[in-house]
Amino acid sequence: MPVTAMIIEDGDNVATCLEKVAKGGSVRLMLNGKMGKTLKANQAIPYIHKICIKTLKKGEHCMKYGLSIGVASKDIKVGDYIHVHNIESARGRGDLA
Amino acid sequence: MARRNGTGATSKRLRKTWWGYPRENGDVGARNYLLLLSGTLYANPTCERVARTLRHSVALTHPLGRCQIGPDIQRTFETLVGHGQNANAGAVIVIDHHREEGCTADEIAHEIAKTGKRVEAINIREDGGAIDATAKATRIGMEMLRELTNERRQEVSLSKLLLGLNCGTSDTTSGLSHNKATGWVTDQVVKLGGRALLAETTEMMGGEDVLAAKCVRPALGKRIWRMVEEMEERILACGVDLRGSQPTGDNMEGGLTTIEEKSLGAIQKAGSAPIVDVIPWAKRANRRSGLHVMDTPGHGGESITGIAAGGSQVLIFSTGGGHTINHPLMSTIRITGNPLSARLQADTTDVDVTDIFEGAPIEVAGRRVYDEVLDVASGKMTKAEILHEDNAFAINRIGPSV
Numbered sequence: 001m002p003v004t005a006m007i008i009e010d011g012d013n014v015a016t017c018l019e020k021v022a023k024g025g026s027v028r029l030m031l032n033g034k035m036g037k038t039l040k041a042n043q044a045i046p047y048i049h050k051i052c053i054k055t056l057k058k059g060e061h062c063m064k065y066g067l068s069i070g071v072a073s074k075d076i077k078v079g080d081y082i083h084v085h086n087i088e089s090a091r092g093r094g095d096l097a
Numbered sequence: 098m099a100r101r102n103g104t105g106a107t108s109k110r111l112r113k114t115w116w117g118y119p120r121e122n123g124d125v126g127a128r129n130y131l132l133l134l135s136g137t138l139y140a141n142p143t144c145e146r147v148a149r150t151l152r153h154s155v156a157l158t159h160p161l162g163r164c165q166i167g168p169d170i171q172r173t174f175e176t177l178v179g180h181g182q183n184a185n186a187g188a189v190i191v192i193d194h195h196r197e198e199g200c201t202a203d204e205i206a207h208e209i210a211k212t213g214k215r216v217e218a219i220n221i222r223e224d225g226g227a228i229d230a231t232a233k234a235t236r237i238g239m240e241m242l243r244e245l246t247n248e249r250r251q252e253v254s255l256s257k258l259l260l261g262l263n264c265g266t267s268d269t270t271s272g273l274s275h276n277k278a279t280g281w282v283t284d285q286v287v288k289l290g291g292r293a294l295l296a297e298t299t300e301m302m303g304g305e306d307v308l309a310a311k312c313v314r315p316a317l318g319k320r321i322w323r324m325v326e327e328m329e330e331r332i333l334a335c336g337v338d339l340r341g342s343q344p345t346g347d348n349m350e351g352g353l354t355t356i357e358e359k360s361l362g363a364i365q366k367a368g369s370a371p372i373v374d375v376i377p378w379a380k381r382a383n384r385r386s387g388l389h390v391m392d393t394p395g396h397g398g399e400s401i402t403g404i405a406a407g408g409s410q411v412l413i414f415s416t417g418g419g420h421t422i423n424h425p426l427m428s429t430i431r432i433t434g435n436p437l438s439a440r441l442q443a444d445t446t447d448v449d450v451t452d453i454f455e456g457a458p459i460e461v462a463g464r465r466v467y468d469e470v471l472d473v474a475s476g477k478m479t480k481a482e483i484l485h486e487d488n489a490f491a492i493n494r495i496g497p498s499v
Contacts, residue, residue: 008272091339091355
């Protein structure tokens with residue numbers, strides 16, 4: 001059984017996996033209650049964490065809710081686990097100020 | 098008659114009234130407590146002794162009221178006044194210790210009296226020390242409670258409700274489920290002439306444009322931008338990376354990667370209601386129907402303390418991780434859409450909206466939350482209220498102790 005992953009806005013880079021996903025496990029995308037295509041997870045993804053559904057180049061904004069949630073700190077492929085290891089906040093960065 | 102809808106079963110039409118205690122100034126209380134309000138930390142035990150003795154009373158205590166300066170002591174003062182004025186307090190006894198500066202029981206009581214409710218000030222030294230002051234407050238309080246408990250709830254419209262909105266221990270389920278259900282409730286309350294109060298400035302970072310677009314006047318949008326900018330400047334001035342503090346460790350464990358992501362989930366609580374005012378921390382909200390926005394920090398206890406001082410009688414606390422948070426005076430309803438948290442924190446979860454992830458429309462979950470809001474406003478106790486989880490009275494500080 002593939003794990004369902006919810007997309008919020010069409011065009012977002014990420015979807016939220018509703019169960020944990022094993023490395024190589026399949027993830028079925030859902031947008032507005034409609035099921036879409038199935039992806040393979042390139043790494044294990046913890047419970048309710050995010051999977052990349054649209055390639056990101058280093059420095060590009062990662063979109064969720066149709067808005068930026070931060071910047072890719074490295075190139076990210078479809079199926080990659082997305083979290084603090086590859087996305088950085090652009091706000092409140094006193095360490096860079 | 099009020100329909101008691103404890104099962105959460107939904108009817109076709111939304112209820113348009115609730116049952117509360119009307120006050121002289123036009124406010125309506127969801128509770129009719131006697132409030133023992135401490136003016137300074139040295140009066141805390143006296144307030145607590147009296148509250149332990151008197152059934153149906155609540156003590157608000159804190160470590161402040163001494164050796165604070167300027168805007169910081171003013172903020173403490175306004176917070177205490179705001180709680181005394183909150184319609185959930187039917188009568189108030191303010192207790193201080195000796196001679197306080199800028200925050201005396203007399204000054205606090207003077208401001209609270211403007212609402213028309215009964216208020217008394219007690220000074221521990223002048224009233225003969227800790228034991229005599231306790232006895233005096235207990236006697237006065239008993240008489241106040243005889244009057245309060247002889248009052249009856251009356252049916253009032255939604256225009257008398259100021260619904261507080263706050264989220265906490267957010268995770269990726271927040272923006273998808275419980276915050277969305279909360280946003281649905283916000284929209285219904287505002288459509289029926291009521292008010293909602295959104296807060297948590299840190300969690301507007303990244304969502305300023307979305308909020309500014311909801312404002313009825315461009316000047317209000319500018320105030321939101323400025324308020325977030327000031328918060329970010331204070332963070333930057335600390336010279337550290339916000340990550341780890343915002344998002345917090347539990348936010349990141351819950352899959353939230355950045356403050357922007359947390360914010361965009363948090364502002365779902367606003368629904369699509371128009372923003373009609375933007376106010377500073379603990380300032381009393383005006384009576385205009387719509388969504389009001391208050392400048393509060395992400396700290397849950399401080400944020401909901403600001404909201405209670407603003408006049409909210411009931412608050413939806415929308416949480417990913419589940420929570421015990423509860424304001425002692427303002428009824429706090431905890432809801433979650435995270436199935437794991439609904440199980441682990443069932444003891445203090447009032448409404449479970451996990452069915453959203455099984456395909457239930459937001460409206461179905463939203464109606465359940467709406468019914469709970471009106472039930473609690475009309476007297477139903479929340480789980481944490483029953484458990485005395487009185488953990489979230491926390492006054493925000495903007496200056497040093499001196």
